[in-house]
Amino acid sequence: MRLKGGDPFIFGRGGEEVDALTAVGIPCQVVPGITAAIGCASIASIPLTHREWSHACVFLPGQFCDNASGRDWNIFANTKQTLVFYMSVSSIEKICRSLLEHGMAANMPAALVQQATLPQQRVSISTVGDWSKPSNIKIEPGILIIGDTVRLSPYFTSMTEAVL
Numbered sequence: 001m002r003l004k005g006g007d008p009f010i011f012g013r014g015g016e017e018v019d020a021l022t023a024v025g026i027p028c029q030v031v032p033g034i035t036a037a038i039g040c041a042s043i044a045s046i047p048l049t050h051r052e053w054s055h056a057c058v059f060l061p062g063q064f065c066d067n068a069s070g071r072d073w074n075i076f077a078n079t080k081q082t083l084v085f086y087m088s089v090s091s092i093e094k095i096c097r098s099l100l101e102h103g104m105a106a107n108m109p110a111a112l113v114q115q116a117t118l119p120q121q122r123v124s125i126s127t128v129g130d131w132s133k134p135s136n137i138k139i140e141p142g143i144l145i146i147g148d149t150v151r152l153s154p155y156f157t158s159m160t161e162a163v164l
Contacts, residue, residue: 007035011061011086037084040113040143044123046153048082053148056081062088062095073102082147089114089142096132099146104128109150114142123155
């Protein structure tokens with residue numbers, strides 16, 4: 001038995017593990033959990049889709065910026081959707097700069113959810129413009145949620161009250 005938190009098929013390499021087991025004739029069964037994006041968004045009361053604000057949700061790895069040549073950032077920067085970056089804390093500035101360079105509004109809301117569902121849980125709300133600059137965000141696992149639906153979170157009371 002192998003236990004993997006969340007959904008093993010969302011950046012969890014579950015597909016690769018199933019392929020490897022199947023290739024050598026070992027039967028396996030996957031029991032899915034709730035993926036981190038859904039859990040983090042729910043705990044922060046941020047809908048990932050909304051009839052008026054976001055018609056789609058895209059899950060991306062935080063390392064999406066690495067070797068970014070050939071990536072079409074325009075499809076992420078200029079549409080009515082919510083972007084969710086996994087493993088994004090160490091790349092947050094690069095992610096936000098890339099989105100700004102491709103037309104995303106600097107005042108687009110962004111939420112960083114860290115240690116979700118734990119006593120030390122933190123939800124930090126800011127903007128893509130603010131997070132494109134160097135900051136002192138504590139480097140620990142986190143999910144970055146970018147899009148207009150972040151405005152619907154009760155944590156989005158005002159930018160002056162945001163935790164950074």
